[in-house]
Amino acid sequence: MELFENISSLDFLHFSFKSINYQTQLAEAQVKTKQLCGCSAHLKSFGAHKVVYVKFNFQFMGGSLGCAEGEKIHRCVDYCIQHKLPLIIDAQSGGVRMQEGVLALMQMSSTVTSLDQFKKHQMPSISIFRDPCFGGTSASFMYQTDIQIGIKGARMGFAGPQVIQNTIFDGDQNKFDSSVPAGFQTIDRQAEQGFCDLVVTEEELDSKLELLLSILANKFTPSSHDNNDSQKQLQKEEFSYKECRGPLHTSPSTYVDQLVLKKLDFQSDGAIQVSLGNIESGNALIINSVHNSSSALSGLGTPIGYRQVAKFVRLASRLNITIISIVDTAGALPSPEAEDKSQAQAISDCLAAFSQSKALIISIITGEGGSGGALALAGGNVVACLQKSFYNVISPEGGVSILQHSAYSAGEKDKMKSDFSVNCEILANAQKCYSYDIHQLGIVDALIPTDNVYSELKKYIIHQQNVYSKFSGEELVSKRQARFRNLSKFAEIQDIKAEFVSAMNHISVPSQKAKKVQPAIDSETTKLVQFIAEKTINNTKKLSTKEIIIPQFTQQVEPQYPTPKQVLLSKGPKAVQEFIKNSKHVYITDTSFRDAHQSLAATxxxxxxxxxxxxxxxxxxxxxxxxxxxxxxxxxxxxxxxxxxxxxxxxxxxxxxxxxxxxxxxxxxxxxxxxxxxxxxxxxxxxxxxxxxxxxxxxxxxxxxxxxxxxxxxxxxxxxxxxxxxxxxxxxxxxxxxxxxxxxxxxxxxxxxxxxxxxxxxxxxxxxxxxxxxxxxxxxxxxxxxxxxxxxxxxxxxxxxxxxxxxxxxxxxxxxxxxxxxxxxxxxxxxxxxxxxxxxxxxxxxxxxxxxxxxxxxxxxxxxxxxxxxxxxxxxETDISTVRAPCADIYTSQIPGGQISNLHQQCIQMGLGDRFDELKRMYATVNQLFGNVIKVTPSSKVVGDLALFMLQNNYTYEQVTDQIQMRGVNFPESTRDFLQGGIGVPHVGFNQKLVKAVFQLTDEELNNRKLSQAVAQPIDLQQLQIQVQKQRPYGNSVLDSLSAALYPKVFSDFVALEAKNSRLVPQLPAAVFMNGMTIGQSIKINTNQTLKLMRIKNPEINGDRPLVFELDGQMMNIVVKRKIEVKKEIKMATSNPGDHASLVLGVIETTAAQKNEIVKKGQLLLKISSAKLEVKVTAKKDGIVKDILKEGDKVVPGALVAQIE
Known part of the structure; x- marks a missing residue:
């Protein structure tokens, strides 16, 4: 029978958007589905059990939630309350209907309120998620039912995948696909995460619903076969706690199978199983530990498992269903993932659910009851344990691991290790954790004999149900809370001071040796360890960490004296020349120490x-x-x-x-x-x-x-x-x-x-x-x-x-x-x-x-x-070197061997890594453009820079020699310097068309131009020595002044890095310099000190990462600050004559003009650096600098670097 079929959607906003008209959409949907709104409601039977069944129709405007749909849910809830019927909502929906505006949005809140009212009555509610189910539908009433069921393969969530992709990943499909977890927004993953109780196929749905409804309907009936023999007193039996574990030990699932007539298992975390089932006396919520393997982690509960238990305990409380928990676990899972999902909160909530439940709870320890993870499942009105079981605050192994270091001296490590197993038995007995002891302490109410154990369990459960059936829900709560309140042993001292003094007089405190004062670690070493820590955390380029073994020679080579070096030392350079000239064999220069690694590994x-x-x-x-x-x-x-x-x-x-x-x-x-x-x-x-x-x-x-x-x-x-x-x-x-x-x-x-x-x-x-x-x-x-x-x-x-x-x-x-x-x-x-x-x-x-x-x-x-x-x-050789085999094209490109690896590195840094073959051809083109010059540093760099520049901008030979097309183009500085004679004059001269295009010269200017081959002015090296002595007082000022004269900025940057990272950095092995260290790795620093990385701790909440090192036995705690990169939006230049664009991918190295400064045409504005290639940007016209980038700003080809008005 259909219910409330006359409720209809209404176009109350008169919604229209371009060609879309809501009134028309409604009419089409109503004709198509023969429904007046997006959901229908029927009285439906599953076997002998009637329910109100609300179903959303995806064919009706995507099954969206509007005002009519919300009203129909309200009326169905009222009908269920009036007729005491379960409610099932079956949804396939895209979310809230936008054509009804904010009033449609309000249905999310109002339907949740209705479901909340429904929960005040003793009827169950069930939601069924179909594909797809998103937005306001899934985020409102669908998650407010008692039990969530998903159709296998269904997609569900709140925000749709396209919304996430566009909002978070800028529409990049590849980034989205590589970032989301496997099974993202599927019902199967939701179930694994604890957000869906049962996943079924379409074919299984009706039978599973019928089973579930039949179990829920089978209320408790007192048994006339109550036999209290299980309460007889048992004699203490000696056994080891280890007998309560292992593959030969009966698992809780086996006990459940013997106790339950039929059941429906809900989604499990693999350690805790929650089921609804029928036992001899009626329905029951069954909670049991699960042991699927012999692994030590088997049966250890997770936050997902404990939260599901709490949810169903609250459902059983509302529906007055007996709760039976069968516990056999070493505790809760101690894993990073469990802690990250707040294991503590999950256990606490589970304890609270047990404490507050108005249903009878019967808990039975069948093997091990370990710590709070077991207690969270064993908060019963009555708690029993099998005759062979134990219950403890911590496992014996865990307890001994903590205590043994205080019981043994530093020299007894081997004995401590050999005594471990015996000590575990001693501790178990000392803590009185065995079944007989905990029964004597009142921790458990009964011991169940292991003989005929299944029958004894059944009798015990039936007896407890009969005993407690006379109590109301509030009374069950009160008795349970009183039970646990009384489980405590303590002393209450009257005269605190007197008792304390008396106790202290009988305690002998062993004398403590004065701790050895550790020497302070010098600042250079501290900076070095900080540098290693930062490399360890932040480095992305990974070298091999394999330790280099220094080979040993087995052969004795007959020496031939003298060597050329000995000749030089004894007789001078001319003698070396004669020595080589008169030699009967060829000599070798070994380039492995310079040109070989310059050619293969970018020096x-x-x-x-x-x-x-x-x-x-x-x-x-x-x-x-x-x-x-x-x-x-x-x-x-x-x-x-x-x-x-x-x-x-x-x-x-x-x-x-x-x-x-x-x-x-x-x-x-x-x-x-x-x-x-x-x-x-x-x-x-x-x-x-x-x-x-x-x-x-x-x-x-x-x-x-x-x-x-x-x-x-x-x-x-x-x-x-x-x-x-x-x-x-x-x-x-x-x-x-x-x-x-x-x-x-x-x-x-x-x-x-x-x-x-x-x-x-x-x-x-x-x-x-x-x-x-x-x-x-x-x-x-x-x-x-x-x-x-x-x-x-x-x-x-x-x-x-x-x-x-x-x-x-x-x-x-x-x-x-x-x-x-x-x-x-x-x-x-x-x-x-x-x-x-x-x-x-x-x-x-x-x-x-x-x-x-x-x-x-x-x-x-x-x-x-x-x-x-x-x-x-x-x-x-993976990221930079591209030569994997001999190059047949070398006779065409003529790229020097020492330049190829560096040139490809530049290519990658400029975003052209996949165009290296094109670059080699462009290199040959530039060579011809320059008149086939000799290519060796620095001329080879000039050729390479222009080739990169032309490839970046897709310029051809003809274009770069066309004066008109090159108007306003800022060529690489090395090209300009070369054509001005800055590195000398090739004997073939300069390409005059190229000179005209680069410098925008007239014919007269070309003919009259003078090359800039003036001798560089001398540098006052003595003054420079004074300067570098202040910069680097620990260095050699004579040599440092030469380094500064050759590379002023590079040398200053080097000194700054030395000051920051320590002068000891060159001592580090290459892998440590590039990678940092691995946990447990040791290296030598300061000649004879040993540095070991002990631990990399979890990141702090602000992203900082603590590391622990040991330096010759002394601990060093180092913190690596989280790198926060602020992304700056790159603006692109327009056709506006005042816009100045970058022609390369790079970074602003220096700025020569300021905002609001008046500049003249041709005046230098800034310099862009791009992988050793430098481009100067000059003003295209007179004017005022409206905007200009700052030093360090990143640019891409076409980026706006300056504006002149």
């Missing part, structure tokens, strides 16, 4: 690992055989140490020199650019070379990006005239020497260059062919070497440097050696190949220059480098 290898490798090299015997030098300094290592590694590069030089006393140290010097990217004053360069020589540098390899001897002159002359060290004058190689189409870099070009070197510096020690991109082929070797030897009258030995990017340079090296080259650059096997140098071990093998002993030792030596490379590979 990120640190001093500690490199110096250790140097010690290993010294022990290998190689310095006494084929080794000329170890290239270990200069180039990019200088600024990288300061920028990224928090190391003083001068300290690295000193350490390396002392680690390999019999091997020449070698560095790369960029002519007038020293170890930087710009031109430096002569006095800086000269002093730099002199100090490098004093501090351990032996071989200075000098080059200029354009083979300009004038740019190299100061360096070469300083080494020759002011030091007793060796100089190599470089010929930088590029082009296709053997090709008929090569018109610039021909054989005559290189022959004439060598001739000029010889004429200018006949006493130069070596000439180095510097093949940065690996373009020299085996066919070129003989003609090239012959030409250079002829030009130098075969007086200057030749040293060959290349990169193995093509994969074929081992053949080129062999051809070069056979053509007369005396020294070849190679790297140890694990650091060789690809963009690095060819393999040293392989080259020596092919040249037949390996004794069996040396071959074995070099394999051992390489085992160290293999570990170092694996240490860094996870970060730098």
């Amino acid at each position: 990120r290898h640190r001093k500690l690992e490199l110096v250790t490798a140097a010690h290993v090299l010294e022990k290998s015997g190689m310095p006494y055989q084929n080794l000329f030098s170890a290239e270990c300094w200069g180039g990019a290592t200088f600024d990288t140490a300061l920028r990224f590694l928090q190391e003083d590069p001068w300290a690295r030089l000193k350490k390396m020199s002392s680690a390999i006393p019999n091997t020449l140290t070698q560095m790369l010097l960029r002519g007038a650019n020293a170890v930087g990217y710009t031109r430096y004053p002569d006095n800086v360069i000269k002093n730099f070379i002199i100090e490098a020589a004093k501090n351990g540098m032996d071989v200075f390899r000098v080059f200029d990006a354009f083979n300009d001897l004038d740019q190299m002159a100061l360096c070469v002359d300083t080494v020759l005239n002011d030091t007793q060290k060796l100089v190599e004058v470089c010929i930088c190689f590029t082009g296709e020497l053997m090709s008929e189409n090569e018109t610039v870099y021909t054989l005559n070009y290189f022959k004439n260059l060598a001739s000029n070197i010889y004429k200018r510096w006949p006493n130069a020690h070596f000439i180095c062919i510097k093949d940065m991109a690996g373009l020299v082929t085996p066919q070129m070797a003989e003609p090239l070497i012959t030409a250079i030897q002829e030009a130098t009258e075969n007086q200057i030995p030749i040293h060959f440097h290349t990169h193995d990017t093509s994969g074929g340079q081992i053949a080129t090296c062999m051809a070069m050696a056979r053509a007369g080259v005396k020294i070849i650059d190679c790297a140890s096997a694990s650091m060789s190949g690809l963009t690095s140098q060819p393999c040293m071990q392989t080259f020596l093998k092919f040249m037949d220059q390996l004794s069996p002993e040396l071959e074995k030792n070099l394999q051992t030596y390489d085992s160290y480098w293999l570990q170092v490379r694996q240490l860094y590979a996870q970060t730098f």
Whole structure:
């Protein structure tokens, strides 16, 4: 029979939105569903049990909740109360109906009020969640019924997925999908979380409802078969608490199966099962512990389980259903997740529900009753336990773990461990936790014999039901509360002072030894540990944490004396030249210490690992055989140490020199650019070379990006005239020497260059062919070497440097050696190949220059480098290095091997990581744009910067040489500096169309322009020494002044980091420097102190993270502050003539203008830094600065950086 079918939805707002008309929508829905509103109400029977059944129809405007639907629920509630019928609400709904405005919203509150009134009567209510059920429907009356049932697979929640995606994840589907948990907003997950009592299939629904209603209808009937034999007195039986546990012990579920005739199990947390069932005397709420495995965690209740128990205990109280709890648990689950969901509150609420229940509660301990987790389920009017059971405040194991440290001395750890099991038995007896003892104490009311236990349990339950059936609900509450109130033992002292003094007189307090005063931990160590802690918590780039093992050599290599270093020390540089010239075999420079890791890992290898490798090299015997030098300094290592590694590069030089006393140290010097990217004053360069020589540098390899001897002159002359060290004058190689189409870099070009070197510096020690991109082929070797030897009258030995990017340079090296080259650059096997140098071990093998002993030792030596490379590979060869195999396109792109890994890092930082192949092609385009210049630092950086800039903005060759299209474009600063002659003038000159486009010149301005090749002004190094002495008083002011002169900002930043993070940072192993530490890890600091990370605590409520370290037995508590990143909205530039846009992804490095400042056209506004690429933004017109970004602000291509009115 349908109820209240005449209640109809009404368009009382006359709602209309564009083409949508509510009146029309209603009419269509009513015709479609043959209903006047979104829900129907019927009298319905499930077996013999009648209910009022309200069902929402999704076909009627999404089953939404409006005024008519709310009214129908009110009337159904009234009808159920009047006729004493259960209420079932079956909903498939999208939420509140917006076409009825706020009045529809009010139905959420009014329907909840109706359900609250319904609960004052002894009828059950049930809600059924169908797919979907969202918004105001699920968030109101559906969760106010007694029992929630979900149809399997249904989706439910409050906010719809699309709303969440748009609000929280900015509409990003991928972010939404990756952030939400598995099963998000499904009824199955809601059940797991304790928010749905039963999940059924559509086919199961009716039968489950019939079973549930039949159980609820089967009220208690007093039994005439009451037998009180179970109350007889039992003799104390000796047993171990361990017999009450384990797989052989009967589980509570087995007892339930024997007691209950039929039951309906509700959703379980896996440790506590709640069921409604029929026992012999009528219906009952059954609560039992669950043991699904032999795990120690089995049966430990969770907050979800305890809250479900509390909910059903309150339902049983309202419906007057007997509650039977069968308890066998070690306690509540002690897990982070349980604590995070407030285990304490859940247990407390469960205790309160038991205490307040107006239903009879019978609790039975069938095995272990552990702590508050068991008590929360055992708050009965009567509590019994089986004859073999125990009940305790804490498990014996837990108690002994706490107490034993006070009972044993520090030297009795082994005995304490062996006594543990016996001590647990002793403690169990001492606490009188066994069944007989707790019965004597009145904690339990009865002992149930284990013989014929199922029958005894039934009799006990029936008897208690009969005894307590005469009491009202209020009386049951009163008796239960009185029972627990009386469970206490205490003394009440009359004369407190007298009793206290008397007691104290009989207590002997053992004397305590004075605690040893721990020495204060110095500030540098404290800062270092703080640095490690911050790396541990905040670091995202993870290096391998595997400890590096220093290899041991088993072979004794017969030394060949003297080594080139010994010759230098005893006879001077000219003697070294003659020594090498007269040698019958080829010598090796090991580049593993510099160019190899610059090429493979962006120059990120640190001093500690490199110096250790140097010690290993010294022990290998190689310095006494084929080794000329170890290239270990200069180039990019200088600024990288300061920028990224928090190391003083001068300290690295000193350490390396002392680690390999019999091997020449070698560095790369960029002519007038020293170890930087710009031109430096002569006095800086000269002093730099002199100090490098004093501090351990032996071989200075000098080059200029354009083979300009004038740019190299100061360096070469300083080494020759002011030091007793060796100089190599470089010929930088590029082009296709053997090709008929090569018109610039021909054989005559290189022959004439060598001739000029010889004429200018006949006493130069070596000439180095510097093949940065690996373009020299085996066919070129003989003609090239012959030409250079002829030009130098075969007086200057030749040293060959290349990169193995093509994969074929081992053949080129062999051809070069056979053509007369005396020294070849190679790297140890694990650091060789690809963009690095060819393999040293392989080259020596092919040249037949390996004794069996040396071959074995070099394999051992390489085992160290293999570990170092694996240490860094996870970060730098995954995220940065892109070369996984030989590159066939190297002859086209001509990218230097030492630049590739850095260039790709820049590519990633600028958001172009997935376009690296395009960048390589763009690099070749820019090379042609510049006239095929020699590409080596700094010229290679100029090419790379413009290639990145063009790729970022999708510019073509034709566009960047079009003066009109480039109007208003701010080119990279390195491009502008290059075209102004800032790093010298390539012998092919400059592309005039490009110059016009970059500087926006007229033809007349182009013809009259002057290059900015003025000599950099000298720096007052003495004044700078005074300045850096104040900045870094613990440093070497002479060396620090040179670092500051070369890299002013980088050096200042380095000193600031040293002050913040400690001068001890360079002592840290690379993995700790990058990753921090793992719990239990120990490292050595300050030479002989041991630092161990003991614990990483849970975050504080404000996000701060405490860590506990131990330094030589002394505890250190360190707190890592939570990083709060304030996101600033990036505004995009418009077509407004006053808008100035960024053309790159980067950060504002400096600002040169202020808000409201009057500026002129061409005036510098700010400088943007983007992965070493710098772009200056200048004013496009005269005006007033309306807005300008601040230093440190992030920008993207097209971002508004300044506005001028």
